[in-house]
Amino acid sequence: MAKRADLSERREVFAAAALRVIMKSGVGGLTVREVSREAGFTTGALTHYFQSKDQLLIEASEYSARLMRPRMEKLARNASAIEALRKVVWEALPLTAKSRHLWRIWLGFWERSSYNPKVARVMRARYDEWRGRLSMLIRRASSEGQARVDLDPDQAAQELVALVDGIGVQVVLGVGRIPAARQRAMVDAWIGSIAQSRPNSLSKG
Amino acid sequence: MAKRADLSERREVFAAAALRVIMKSGVGGLTVREVSREAGFTTGALTHYFQSKDQLLIEASEYSARLMRPRMEKLARNASAIEALRKVVWEALPLTAKSRHLWRIWLGFWERSSYNPKVARVMRARYDEWRGRLSMLIRRASSEGQARVDLDPDQAAQELVALVDGIGVQVVLGVGRIPAARQRAMVDAWIGSIAQSRPNSLSKG
DNA sequence: CTTGCAACATAACAAACGTTATGGTCAGTT
DNA sequence: AACTGACCATAACGTTTGTTATGTTGCAAG
Numbered sequence: 001m002a003k004r005a006d007l008s009e010r011r012e013v014f015a016a017a018a019l020r021v022i023m024k025s026g027v028g029g030l031t032v033r034e035v036s037r038e039a040g041f042t043t044g045a046l047t048h049y050f051q052s053k054d055q056l057l058i059e060a061s062e063y064s065a066r067l068m069r070p071r072m073e074k075l076a077r078n079a080s081a082i083e084a085l086r087k088v089v090w091e092a093l094p095l096t097a098k099s100r101h102l103w104r105i106w107l108g109f110w111e112r113s114s115y116n117p118k119v120a121r122v123m124r125a126r127y128d129e130w131r132g133r134l135s136m137l138i139r140r141a142s143s144e145g146q147a148r149v150d151l152d153p154d155q156a157a158q159e160l161v162a163l164v165d166g167i168g169v170q171v172v173l174g175v176g177r178i179p180a181a182r183q184r185a186m187v188d189a190w191i192g193s194i195a196q197s198r199p200n201s202l203s204k205g
Numbered sequence: 206m207a208k209r210a211d212l213s214e215r216r217e218v219f220a221a222a223a224l225r226v227i228m229k230s231g232v233g234g235l236t237v238r239e240v241s242r243e244a245g246f247t248t249g250a251l252t253h254y255f256q257s258k259d260q261l262l263i264e265a266s267e268y269s270a271r272l273m274r275p276r277m278e279k280l281a282r283n284a285s286a287i288e289a290l291r292k293v294v295w296e297a298l299p300l301t302a303k304s305r306h307l308w309r310i311w312l313g314f315w316e317r318s319s320y321n322p323k324v325a326r327v328m329r330a331r332y333d334e335w336r337g338r339l340s341m342l343i344r345r346a347s348s349e350g351q352a353r354v355d356l357d358p359d360q361a362a363q364e365l366v367a368l369v370d371g372i373g374v375q376v377v378l379g380v381g382r383i384p385a386a387r388q389r390a391m392v393d394a395w396i397g398s399i400a401q402s403r404p405n406s407l408s409k410g
Numbered sequence: 411c412t413t414g415c416a417a418c419a420t421a422a423c424a425a426a427c428g429t430t431a432t433g434g435t436c437a438g439t440t
Numbered sequence: 441a442a443c444t445g446a447c448c449a450t451a452a453c454g455t456t457t458g459t460t461a462t463g464t465t466g467c468a469a470g
């Protein structure tokens with residue numbers, strides 16, 4: 001066994017290259033040759049680390065999730081649950097160029113996931129994590145008296161996920177105009193609708 | 206000039222076949238051979254009516270819009286502007302199997318529109334029409350005292366478009382669960398937020 | 411009745427694709 | 441020092457693609 005390069009490190013290099021190619025040409029326009037070139041290698045290297053193109057796509061999808069996760073987890077640790085929810089959702093919005101780039105990538109995976117079961121599985125896991133994160137924050141907000149208690153946290157989280165996706169589509173496709181301030185206002189309005197000015201303990205007493 | 210078949214009629218046959226293929230294999234998986242077979246012809250016939258695959262896709266996109274338009278226009282003629290808005294948006298939701306099929310098609314066009322300027326142009330026109338329809342109804346609701354007057358109709362319509370897209374994504378991708386009743390409730394909640402119980406004339410007086 | 415062109419089918423084409431095969435190089439083991 | 445296998449390049453393979461070329465047929469105008 002004569003190893004010179006770290007395996008998982010090389011795989012990340014190709015995954016990152018794949019994301020850059022997707023940004024340029026879309027998931028449908030992605031080719032193993034282009035990804036190899038983007039990574040600074042040739043197809044011989046890529047096939048050494050990935051059994052197939054599908055595997056590369058899945059790895060790329062997981063890598064894109066790893067890019068967001070740490071920031072999300074940090075923002076979720078905010079003392080106020082409602083404030084944490086605000087900041088977490090804001091982070092997901094297509095507010096910055098970098099965020100819009102990621103959105104462009106995710107959107108590229110959407111269609112592929114409709115016709116590729118493997119991609120669909122990864123995509124579902126991704127959304128489960130995202131919805132779960134929001135659900136947990138909403139639950140926390142309820143128990144801390146910052147949000148209504150007559151609320152199904154999972155259902156509320158599902159609504160919020162849909163809201164964010166809708167904004168993402170409009171902005172990334174460029175079919176609508178939703179400036180940053182408006183995006184945040186929409187999220188705040190939704191959070192305001194589940195928020196509760198009076199603490200839970202008082203309304204119970 | 207020996208014509209036997211109506212030109213625009215044949216083109217619609219191919220457009221409809223293209224939509225069926227997209228439902229099955231996605232826009233990325235669509236091939237001219239498959240569409241020809243689906244239409245009951247061969248590629249020779251298809252190329253006789255379409256200069257390129259892109260033209261076929263655009264025609265198919267426009268055809269899918271023509272499928273919705275009449276129903277939308279009929280529902281928009283409701284006496285009550287708010288009620289018309291409700292019914293029009295409900296019609297756009299992925300509530301029925303048929304509607305979900307159309308959503309699947311639209312979603313397929315999204316990525317392609319990111320990298321194909323021609324498709325992007327058509328897509329933008331489609332959303333302009335959709336947003337304009339909602340904007341008009343909201344404007345009507347305001348002037349009839351059914352909706353707040355301190356409202357930017359275009360901005361409100363943009364929000365509603367995003368909401369519907371978000372629901373569409375979640376349902377069609379199958380990454381979230383939003384039952385029909387919940388979809389309608391979400392729309393109603395949004396409309397409720399812009400609605401006004403007291404007529405405009407009173408609040409002005 | 412001839413003729414011309416629309417309306418298709420069939421076949422061929424070059425390009426691009428994912429994948430596989432082959433070969434070379436060099437670090438690390440024996 | 442010989443050897444081995446990880447690492448990567450290069451090339452080839454078979455398939456599929458959009459497009460073009462080349463028929464063939466049959467209605468309708470002249």
